[in-house]
Amino acid sequence: MHIETLNIEEFNLYQKEHHLSNFYQTVNYGMLKAENGYDYDLIGLKDESGTIQAASLILLKQIGGQSYYGYAPRGFLIDYNNEGLMNIFTTKLKEYYATKKVIFIKLNPYIPIGEINKKDFSITYNKNIDIRNILNSNDYKKLADNLYFEAQLPRFNAFVDLKTFKSSVLSKNNRNKIKKGIRKGLVFEKASKEQIDIFNNMLNEESQNPYYYRDYYAAFAKEDDIDLFLVSIDYNIFLQNSEYIYNNELNRNSLLNDKLIRYGTEKNINAKMASDKVLLTYKDDVLEASKGLGNQEKKYIAGALVVKHNNMVTIIKSTFDKNYKRFVPNYFLYYNIIKYYQDSFNYLDLNGIVGNFKDENPYSGLNRFKLGFNPHIYEFIGEYDLIINAKLYETLLRNGFLQNEFDKKNSSW
DSSP states (O other): OEEEEOOHHHHHHHHHHSTTOOGGGSHHHHHHHHTTTOEEEEEEEEOTTSOEEEEEEEEEEEETTTEEEEEETTOOBSOTTOHHHHHHHHHHHHHHHHTTTEEEEEEOOSOEEEEEOTTTOOEEEOGGGGHHHHHHHTTEEEOOOOSSSOSSSOSEEEEEETTTOOGGGSOHHHHHHHHHHHHTTEEEEEEOGGGHHHHHHHOOSOOSOTTHHHHHHHHHHTTTOEEEEEEEEOHHHHHHHHHHHHHHHHHHHHHHHHHHHHOOOHHHHHHHHHHHHHHHHHHHHHHHHHHHHHHTOOEEEEEEEEEEETTEEEEEEEEEOGGGGGGOHHHHHHHHHHHHHTTTOSEEEEEEEOSOOSTTSTTHHHHHHHHTTOOEEEEEOOOEEEESOHHHHHHHHHTTHHHHHHOTTTOOO
16 A cells, blocks of 8 residues: 545545544645645545555644654545554654655544533533554644643534534523523625625634634635624614513502502512613613614624535624623524525534633633534544654654644634
8 A cells, every 4th residue: 555645526526424523634724725825735544456545635834843643534445444454544644744844743533532411511522532552552642631722623512413403402591691692683694705795794803814704705605605694783673672571560660660669569669660761771672673773783793604515504703793702602603504404414513612610610611612512522533643753753852843733822723
């Protein structure tokens, strides 16, 4: 067997049929990263008959002078349980990239090793966990298991089964917030490529490349493998709903006032005070909706980019305008994405969550939000480095090059 460069057609045919196929291991993703400082290879392990036995997109970037590192996002397309094949592929891979001055290849295989119980957060591991032994025996260096988002890609992901999804499986919190978004006149729409800058402008984060998600859209739009969704406020609907709710509460408040005059109990006092508070909120909504309607503006307050690959769609990035947090547009956005794809795809990847499920963790709000859609939660096998030049790898480690290169503050994945 030998490793050689595959042409795009060869690679596409192989990756689409592989059981580990994912959008990170596509030519589109390679072209995206090529716009952001990387070269890329499409390599394959072929047997004597010319049949591909394994393949991978390998991203390449210079590090520490004249050398390079490789990155196989979501790992190689190979049968990791086939120890003999893994032995051959790893040996050939090292030989192939040693001549190209590559010091190591990073990978985070698309291999779920366990499912997390949403009630008590215990983990039931499957046979894939044994793949760790095969990787270890082939000198893949296991990196620290991250609970949060320290690695290049999340170790814990949440997947919604679109074919069995029903609104009734939503948590009470998520149902209430989706209804709140509807009451506030939120509108969900599939946007055009000309509207990508609306999404870009909503991203409240500093980036080394402010055009990264524009590049993302362009790379995957060539084959219609990406969708952009936006959420806006329809001020006419917002005003109608706000006036209706305000008038209902005003009538209720009047009845509570009459009741309080007749029976000045603590219970009635508390009920009247609560109604007064709610009434002020509804009045503010009426004023805000009236102002927005008067300005005749279309206000976009949330958006998401979704990649489509085989039978799965993945929310690669979502955002919302923090000035409109009270509209809870992210709940409305995710719910409508689920409904949009429900008839045409099998699964929706909500993307990463964190492995710390305690309330005091800094990402508890993110976990609660995504778990409210009743997804399946999987732990993946984690991140590894295949070291090709041990001496230079230790030098990079000792001099801080690795830490600097893979610090999430300095990179965009």
